Amino acid sequence: MLGVMRKERWMFPGWLYAVIFVAVDAVCVGILEWGVSLSATRVQLSSPTVGWGFLTKMFTQANFVCVLNMLLLGIVYLALLMLFNRFWIATPLILALAIIIAVIEHFKVSIRYEAILPADLSFLKADAGNLMSFMPPGAHWVVLGAAVAGVALFALCWVLYWLDGRHGRVFRSGADPRRTALNTVCRLLLIIVPGGFLTLYTMQVSTVGSWAKSFSSAMGDIPSMWDSVYDAQRNGPLVAFLRQLNPKVMDKPADYSEETMRQVAARYEKAADQINRTRSANMTDSSVVYILSESFSDPARVPGLKMNQDAMPQIRQIKEHTTSGLMLSSGYGGGTANLEYMGLTGLSMANFDSSLTSPYQQLVPTEHWMPTINQMWGAPKHSIGLHPYESSMYSRATNYKKFGFGKFYTLTGPDVISHQDKLGSSPYVSDAASYQSTLEELRKTDKPQFLQLITMQNHMPYHEWYPDNEFHAESTTGTPLEKDERMSIETYAKGAEITDQATKEFLDELDKLDKPVTVVFYGDHLPGIYSSASQDENNSLALHLTDYFIWSNQASASHGTKIGDDEYSSPNFFIAQAAEHMDAKVSPYIAFLTELHAKVAAMEPPVVNKIQGWNQIPEGSDIYLDPEGKPMNPEDFDAATKRLVDDYRLIQYDITDGANYLKDTDFMNLPE
Structure with missing residues (x-):
């Protein structure tokens, strides 16, 4: 049946x-x-x-x-x-x-x-x-x-x-x-x-x-x-x-080999010895604070824009009396983590393939060796990260652990940032609150530390957050600003002024500390709100220059130092500049960055006048600026500069996509 x-x-x-x-x-x-x-x-x-x-x-x-x-x-x-x-x-x-x-x-x-x-x-x-x-x-x-x-x-x-x-x-x-x-x-x-x-x-x-x-x-x-x-x-x-299983990182240099990398390491060991003969300090005897100030830049530099008052008088004054200048940014309205990555590693987005748009997602999670500058301060307990927003953004929680940070304070934890005050109707934590959280970490110990602060106060989009905003923006081109553009610029300018004052107050508090502290402050990119200026491709360079300074408190031997030839930079050079500012001895790697920075003041991949995209690095030629901020043609590089640029690609390939031959050398080690 x-x-x-x-x-x-x-x-x-x-x-x-x-x-x-x-x-x-x-x-x-x-x-x-x-x-x-x-x-x-x-x-x-x-x-x-x-x-x-x-x-x-x-x-x-x-x-x-x-x-x-x-x-x-x-x-x-x-x-x-x-x-x-x-x-x-x-x-x-x-x-x-x-x-x-x-x-x-x-x-x-x-x-x-x-x-x-x-x-x-x-x-x-x-x-x-x-x-x-x-x-x-x-x-x-x-x-x-x-x-x-x-x-x-x-x-x-x-x-x-x-x-x-x-x-x-x-x-x-x-x-x-x-x-x-x-x-x-x-x-x-x-x-x-x-x-x-x-x-x-x-x-x-x-x-x-x-x-x-x-x-x-x-x-x-x-x-x-x-x-x-x-x-x-x-x-x-x-x-x-x-999409993230097999990103193309960069082309393998034709002469890449273990022998080549040992020659590179030896070349810059000699350069480090030469530099260290004239320097007396040890960088890690001081605390260093990197401050990535979200979207901070001077609105007065935007072509075709006039503001009724200065949005950054305090920082402008600070810059006059310490190492400072303009930073070439790879982003416009976005790309924060890429600038952050360059600052922490000394590597440049200009060397990567155009397919690698976000090292934090596409590269770092699978890396077996990821040397970052904070690791020079030793045990993870000496490295502190602070970011008053989601810990998961750009996979920071995972990456900061890999970078050797002992704590990473955010809104979502597991380490929760202590101060979370906001201003007006803004949805973002104020810079003053972020600075207060940073100060608390510095005051917890007399030991030298490395701290990385990524702020959020001036993040896009901008609405009428601040009552009684006295800032007014107008066009100088003859074409009036659209209502939304003007509102965004004026709100942003007010936020920049608030950051300006909070930064001065933060430095004043650092001056009261007994321990030496050096601050590297920089805006990561301009906000993507300048619709009128961005329509002109001739404004590309101006829309990718932010403000930076390197400053040391009164407890530091380098207090009041101003390096005179650092008018232009990019974040991959900050650690070398900080070492020079502090008169600190360097590793072969920092010696290499020092020599390259003397030839090429700033470098970034091609840029566009639109908010950072994630399909690819924009098409075009990499941007190189000389010490006067003028674009350089790689074909016109002298032999020494060509050698440095080629060595940079070798070093970056070895660290990110190669066999890590440099790991077994003293290339990253500071002198004992």
Whole structure:
């Protein structure tokens, strides 16, 4: 009787398998999107399109990134299907895989507000036993809900299996051995060909100019590298993950070898010895504070703009009496972490391939050796990071740990910044509050420290945050400013003035400390609000110059020092300039940066007059400025400058994408 019932069951046709395949694929993509969307409750700098918007933007914006995710996941699904040749085995497996990944993603987003990254794979391999420590409160309810959903889906698969007279067998074997061989070949081809596509896509999708990058962009992939969760929400977790698996870092120099790197190390060991003969101080006997002041720059320098009063009188006065100048920025309205990365490492974005737009996301998480300047101060307890915003932005929480910071104080913890006061209706923590938190860290110990502060007060966008704002902006070009542009500029100018006063008060407090402290202060980029000025490409250089200074308190031997030939710089040179300002002895690496800075005052990749994008570094030639701030043509470099620039690429390649030959030398070590 049972045999008769089985014979009467409907043999599912191929087209029905195809329909179910597409439906299951879409469900799996939806499950993965749930993993990053449900927990995204924190206030972000911009609101991503999540939930149903991930699907509906196909119709509202002609954005097909949802289809792209389905295509990529469908290849994995198809491989399972061909491997087992059983539809009702492959289907529960792909559903289980999607549910498990989504639950893990949900937990990671809940705890750290960070999507799953390629670097997490090494964590699973090395520290899988500690996974339970990452379970957030209420995790059992999520697991229970996922289990119930999984059981329901598996039950549905079982019902369909029972109804299917073929029992999910896609290729049916028979007595004819030729048909069996043909079926085997077809299954192999349906694994190898789509699998090859997925492999090639993964290998090339992060490389500018590749077919995979162009295809991904055409489907609607818009990289959002500053926020991994936003990126996963906006572009799908699978696309966001695969994009970071194989970034092109930089081309391998033709003469790169262990012998070459030993020659480079020896060359700058001699340079360091020469420099150190005339210097008397040790840099790490003092505390050094790097202050990345969000969007800080002088509005009066913007071409075609006139302000009714000075927004930075205090810092202008400070700059007159200490080492200071203008910093060439790679960003306009964005790209903060890239300037931060250059300042902490001494490496330059100009040396990277145009595909590497965000080292914090694409490079640092997978690096085995990442020397940063704070490590010169020894144990992690001597390195403190402070940022009054999300710890997950630009994956800073993970990266700062890798950089050797013992504490990283943010709004979201685990180390929570102590002062969180805001001004007017601004959503951002004030600079005065950030300075107060920094002072507290300096006062905790008499030991020398390295502190990195990234402020938020002047972050875009700007609204009428400050009551009784006395700043007024007007155009000098004959074309009046638009209302929104004028409002943004005036709000920003008021914020810059508040920063100006708070910075002076912070330095006054540092002067009261008994321990020597040197401050490196710089604006990371101009705010992207100068719509009128940005329309003229001739304004590019002016829109990429911010203010910086290096200052030492009264307890420092270098108090009152002003290095006279540092009118222009870029953040990769700050550590070399700080050492010169402090009359401090240098490592071979800092000696190299010192010699390069003497030839090339500032360097950055090509720039554009629009808010920092994340598809690629802008096309064009790298920018090099001479000590007078004039652009330099690399073809006109003298032999010494060419040697230094070539050595820079060798050094940067070795550290970031090479064999780390310099790690086994004294290249990074300060003299004892």
